[in-house]
Amino acid sequence: xxxxxxxxxxxxxxxxxxxxxxxxxxxxxxxxxxxxxxxxxxxxxxxxxxxxxxxxxxxxxxxxxxxxxxxxxxxxxxxxxxxxxxxxxxxxxxxxxxxxxxxxxxxxxxxxxxxxxxxxxxxxxxxxxxxxxxxxxxxxxxxxxxxxxxxxx
Amino acid sequence: xxxxxxxxxxxxxxxxxxxxxxxxxxxxxxxxxxxxxxxxxxxxxxxxxxxxxxxxxxxxxxxxxxxxxxxxxxxxxxxxxxxxxxxxxxxxxxxxxxxxxxxxxxxxxxxxxxxxxxxxxxxxxxxxxxxxxxxxxxxxxxxxxxxxxxxxxxxxxxxxxxxxxxxxxxxxxxxxxxxxxxxxxxxxxxxxxxxxxxxxxxxxxxxxxxxxxxxxxxxxxxxxxxxxxxxxxxxxxxxxxxxxxxxxxxxxxxxxxxxxxxxxxxxxxxxxxxxxxxxx
Numbered sequence: 001x002x003x004x005x006x007x008x009x010x011x012x013x014x015x016x017x018x019x020x021x022x023x024x025x026x027x028x029x030x031x032x033x034x035x036x037x038x039x040x041x042x043x044x045x046x047x048x049x050x051x052x053x054x055x056x057x058x059x060x061x062x063x064x065x066x067x068x069x070x071x072x073x074x075x076x077x078x079x080x081x082x083x084x085x086x087x088x089x090x091x092x093x094x095x096x097x098x099x100x101x102x103x104x105x106x107x108x109x110x111x112x113x114x115x116x117x118x119x120x121x122x123x124x125x126x127x128x129x130x131x132x133x134x135x136x137x138x139x140x141x142x143x144x145x146x147x148x149x150x151x152x153x
Numbered sequence: 154x155x156x157x158x159x160x161x162x163x164x165x166x167x168x169x170x171x172x173x174x175x176x177x178x179x180x181x182x183x184x185x186x187x188x189x190x191x192x193x194x195x196x197x198x199x200x201x202x203x204x205x206x207x208x209x210x211x212x213x214x215x216x217x218x219x220x221x222x223x224x225x226x227x228x229x230x231x232x233x234x235x236x237x238x239x240x241x242x243x244x245x246x247x248x249x250x251x252x253x254x255x256x257x258x259x260x261x262x263x264x265x266x267x268x269x270x271x272x273x274x275x276x277x278x279x280x281x282x283x284x285x286x287x288x289x290x291x292x293x294x295x296x297x298x299x300x301x302x303x304x305x306x307x308x309x310x311x312x313x314x315x316x317x318x319x320x321x322x323x324x325x326x327x328x329x330x331x332x333x334x335x336x337x338x339x340x341x342x343x344x345x346x347x348x349x350x351x352x353x354x355x356x357x358x359x360x361x362x363x364x365x366x367x368x369x370x371x372x373x374x375x376x377x378x379x380x381x382x383x384x385x386x387x388x389x390x391x392x393x394x395x396x397x398x399x400x401x402x403x404x405x406x407x408x409x410x411x412x413x414x415x416x417x418x419x420x421x422x423x424x425x426x427x428x429x430x431x432x433x
Contacts, residue, residue, distance in 0.1 A: 059343065069337045073344040099340055136348075143345045144333050148369045149276035149306035151183075151234065 006030060009105050011052040012078045013129050021122050028111035033103050040081060040096035040104075047084030047092045048109045053077055056102035060094045073140070074099065080133050085109025166399045169206050169251035172227065177246055180312045184277060185242055186218065186230040189250060194224035198259030199284035200362075200390065200418045204398045205229065205241065206251030213237040214395040214413070216281035217255065222291045227252065230280035230312065256398045258418040260285040261388055265360040269297040271353050271382075273373050275304040275346050275365025279312050281390050281417075282364050286320065293325060300327035300353040304346025304365070307332050308339045327354055350376035357381040363421075364390040371428050374421045384422035391416040391424065408433045 006026045014022065034040055040051055040058065051058070058081050059071045072094065075081055081104075084092045090109070116123030172189040179185050189195075197203075197217050206212045213235070219228025233242040244250065262285065270289060274282040282301075289296050301320070305311045311332070321328045329349045331342040342349070346369065355361075361382055363373050370389045377387050393412040396404035400414035408427045410416060427433050 057342070059337070061337065071335045071337060071339060071343045073348075074331075074342045076342070097337070140345050140348050143347060143368075143372055146368055147306070147333070148345075148366045149304070149310065149333065153234070 006105065009052065011054065011105060013052055013080050013133065017125065021125055024115055024119070024122055025107065025112070025126075028108040028115070029105050031103070032106050033101065034098045035101055036098050038098045040098065040102070041092045042095045043092055045092050047082060047090045050080065050082040050085055050107040050109055050112070051096070051102070052105040052107065053079050053081060054103045054105065056098065056104075057100040058102055059097045059099050061097050062094055072144075073137075080130070082109070083130060083134055085113065086127075086130060166253065166256070167397075169204075169253050171249050172252050174244055174246050174248050174250060175226070177244075180230060181310050183234070183242075184230065184232045184310075184312060186228060187241070187244070187250075188219070189227040189229070189252065191224070191227045191252070195227045195252075195255075196224045197221055197227075197255040197284070199262055199288050200259035200281060201255035201257050202281075202398075202417060203227070203229070203252050203254035203256065204395070205231075205237075206253070207237055207240040207244070208249070208251060210240040211237045212251075212253075212396075213241075214256075214398060216390070216417070218280035218283045220287040220291075221284050222287065230277070230283075232277045253398060256413055258416055260362050260390075260418055261360060262288055265362075266295045267297065269355040269359035270299045271350075271355045271359050271361040271377070272299075272301040273303075273346060273350070273361065273363045273365070273377075274301070275369040275373075276306060276310070277312070278363075278365030278369070278390070279303055282362060283313065283316070285362055286326075290320075290323065290326070297359070298327070298354050298356075299325065300355060301329070302346050302349035302353060303328065303330045304349075304369070305330075305332050306334070308335055308341075329353065345372075347372050347376040350380060355380075358383070359386065361387045362390075362418075363387065367392075367428060370421075374425070384425065385420050387421035388418055389421050389424065390418050393417075 006029050057076045059074050061069050064070045174187050175190040176188040202214050202216045204212050205215050215229045218230040233239045335343050361377050363370050374387050391412045393405040396402045398413045400411045405412040
């Protein structure tokens with residue numbers, strides 16, 4: 001829920017952004033807080049929000065049936081949750097479960113999508129930043145798959 | 154230029170000294186810690202190892218995991234992963250183990266003086282780093298910012314749980330902990346240890362000491378280089394099967410190196426290319 005107007009967002013994802021692009025993002029952003037145990041999003045829900053986290057700890061989870069809920073990663077201050085708003089079919093692929101109270105700037109994904117179509121330069125700038133984060137998550141996931149501490153004799 | 158510390162053996166390198174197990178702690182399902190009571194004490198440098206001999210079974214190299222300021226106790230943390238380590242796992246306080254050493258190169262505690270220090274330990278690789286952190290805590294004024302990233306496979310496979318809790322209470326240490334995978338009862342960080350590297354406080358001329366599986370060390374070194382750490386300032390601890398421990402048999406040869414005498418601690422710049430050669 002929006003908690004006030006924002007003119008500048010202090011988050012590593014947006015560092016160095018031009019004033020023009022920053023004001024575009026700020027026009028569809030609001031600050032919010034989420035308490036322990038809350039879900040920011042759940043698997044399969046329509047992905048229309050993105051969270052720039054400034055404090056707290058968020059667990060990304062998948063329900064593995066009889067194995068229970070598996071935490072695939074956690075993200076905290078300075079990190080980003082929610083990329084599914086960028087790509088069709090715009091549905092979250094994991095659940096975001098608050099472990100420690102989260103303070104975040106929430107971005108309206110639907111508005112951002114429209115803005116990046118209307119202004120390709122803005123869209124490119126935004127995509128490069130999100131792609132960099134996604135690449136680092138992909139590389140971490142690959143390393144996780146290697147199970148480096150497992151006994152592979 | 155190599156700046157690792159090489160210690161001369163303090164006793165006959167081929168002589169085994171019998172030592173009694175004074176205490177034993179089960180760390181995880183397959184990993185345990187034993188304290189030995191060395192007659193007359195046992196001095197060592199952080200990063201060094203000994204050859205532990207189970208009489209009638211065989212010998213195995215194990216890094217020392219205790220506090221170098223306490224020579225009256227010789228501590229090793231061991232994962233049961235073979236004939237000798239499985240025999241060690243069955244031993245209890247009062248049993249006797251043969252010890253040779255200490256051997257090998259230590260962590261660069263002298264070179265790190267006056268600088269920021271980053272320690273990165275993964276799994277059983279935390280054990281050889283523990284003496285380095287103990288040394289830093291005992292001589293805190295000698296070092297700048299000190300941070301440590303610790304990774305385990307899961308919460309059930311964590312080592313030194315109580316000590317990690319204690320380390321995290323030091324206001325002048327930044328201790329970050331993560332596990333590769335967890336269920337929803339785990340309240341800490343989940344993800345590979347390399348994800349912690351960008352969060353650690355250290356300037357670019359800091360000294361990094363890294364220990365864990367080879368692939369983990371490679372990725373960690375890359376993450377440190379992404380933070381502008383110089384490869385000469387990144388130290389890793391090599392692991393290899395050993396026999397003699399004193400550079401005579403060649404059993405631990407790793408490319409041009411004998412891990413027992415040239416290592417186990419090496420600058421990453423010296424071994425980086427070897428990490429990429431599967432046949433080595």
